[in-house]
Amino acid sequence: MKFLIINPWIYDSAAYDFWLKPLGLLYISSILKKEGHEVHFIDLMYRHDEELEKYKNIKDRYYGTGKFISKEVKKPEIIQFIPRKFKKYGLPEELFEQKLKEIGKVDAILVGVTMTYWYYGAKKTIDFIRKIHNDTKIYLGGIYTNIYTEHAKKTFKDLNVKVLNGTGLIPIKNMLKELNYDLKEYNWFEELDPDYSVYNGKMPYAVITASIGCPYNCSYCVTHNMWKYNYRSKKNLIENIYNIKEKWPNLKNIVFFDDAFLLRRDLKELLKDLANIKVNYHLPNGIHAHRVNQEISDLLKNANFKTIKLGYETSDPNLQKNTGAKVTNADLINAVNCFKKSDLDLKDIGAYIISNLPGQKIDDIYNAIDFCFDLGIQANVNEFTPIPGTEDYKKMVENKQIQDNLDPLLLNNTFIPYWWDKGMTEEEISKIKLYLKKKRMEVKNE
Numbered sequence: 001m002k003f004l005i006i007n008p009w010i011y012d013s014a015a016y017d018f019w020l021k022p023l024g025l026l027y028i029s030s031i032l033k034k035e036g037h038e039v040h041f042i043d044l045m046y047r048h049d050e051e052l053e054k055y056k057n058i059k060d061r062y063y064g065t066g067k068f069i070s071k072e073v074k075k076p077e078i079i080q081f082i083p084r085k086f087k088k089y090g091l092p093e094e095l096f097e098q099k100l101k102e103i104g105k106v107d108a109i110l111v112g113v114t115m116t117y118w119y120y121g122a123k124k125t126i127d128f129i130r131k132i133h134n135d136t137k138i139y140l141g142g143i144y145t146n147i148y149t150e151h152a153k154k155t156f157k158d159l160n161v162k163v164l165n166g167t168g169l170i171p172i173k174n175m176l177k178e179l180n181y182d183l184k185e186y187n188w189f190e191e192l193d194p195d196y197s198v199y200n201g202k203m204p205y206a207v208i209t210a211s212i213g214c215p216y217n218c219s220y221c222v223t224h225n226m227w228k229y230n231y232r233s234k235k236n237l238i239e240n241i242y243n244i245k246e247k248w249p250n251l252k253n254i255v256f257f258d259d260a261f262l263l264r265r266d267l268k269e270l271l272k273d274l275a276n277i278k279v280n281y282h283l284p285n286g287i288h289a290h291r292v293n294q295e296i297s298d299l300l301k302n303a304n305f306k307t308i309k310l311g312y313e314t315s316d317p318n319l320q321k322n323t324g325a326k327v328t329n330a331d332l333i334n335a336v337n338c339f340k341k342s343d344l345d346l347k348d349i350g351a352y353i354i355s356n357l358p359g360q361k362i363d364d365i366y367n368a369i370d371f372c373f374d375l376g377i378q379a380n381v382n383e384f385t386p387i388p389g390t391e392d393y394k395k396m397v398e399n400k401q402i403q404d405n406l407d408p409l410l411l412n413n414t415f416i417p418y419w420w421d422k423g424m425t426e427e428e429i430s431k432i433k434l435y436l437k438k439k440r441m442e443v444k445n446e
């Protein structure tokens, strides 16, 4: 069969290519190819698309990250009251149309959505696809359809889209069954690499994952609902990196999208092997600080790890404990001291802080920012968003702090402070951002 996989446009008030690659869709491409199917792939968020670069000068910034092309668009009705610009990010329509026409007729199209509030971009993308493929079967999957299955069915009904849910092989198996093809169970995560052969232009970074899931149970996080923690064997993982390097010899950055990179048993051996491949490694997803000791830190330095983000979220010991006990202030101090002794560059090291957590005091955020700056690392503050299925979401609905079944667009973390009257206001969040900016400037000028 002939398949077309599409990573859709993003519609949001802000988006940046901070190592964004549609890993799930790249795995689906590998799964379908392994079965012998013909697969075409359009990544509308690929900044280095060969065709695009013919007329647009695309610049990379920090380790291959960079700005997406964007244009301002009309806001959907439900977020009209939010005083922020709304933009469409990704490849221009003309280029998308050209690609669709070149690929021609296909048996089925698959579209994937990660962030729940990016469903709107998928809807716009499928609206566009339907102008050319008006009766082709279209399937939609991803984190959004898993969390908001009913919303997805309703929203995409008029576009005649079939909603897939489940993780791993389940959605693909169900899709193929409908197309009269039987997919046998196997350990796809162990056996397959994400399919980087689908890209035609430059590749300043590649995103991979050494593990899926996380054994922790944090109250604001949905990872543990979706995946059972599992890590890929060192041998296959190293081969994966060599395979990517073979296709992209100038590739400089390998980004691990793991939620629990440091938790694997053979971590030390893996870090020793990674040191033999000459690239920069990055851990942007908030590692577990309590797993860092001097030996691990030295191995990270020796393997050439650059960006390391620690999962911190709050400086309040009670809140740390009540949200899942993944970290303490002492863990963070110890990890950073180890990094300093290993001579890792602290400008690439930071900790994530969540603002607007249920029950959080404003002072906690300022304290957390000061704590990070006093340690000499960056602070990255992100607004909390309640995700259906998480403990926090359930409690908030029970306590009537939010309504169930809200449009995911409203739950965009940037928009929540504009309407959620039980949490921090937009003014308070803006003040925190200004404070953070001031701290960063102070460090820069030192």
Ligand code: SF4
Pocket: 214, 215, 216, 217, 218, 221, 222, 223, 224, 259, 260, 286, 311, 324, 326
């Ligand atoms: S440790 Fe991180 S990935 Fe694991 S449950 Fe907590 S927030 Fe989620």
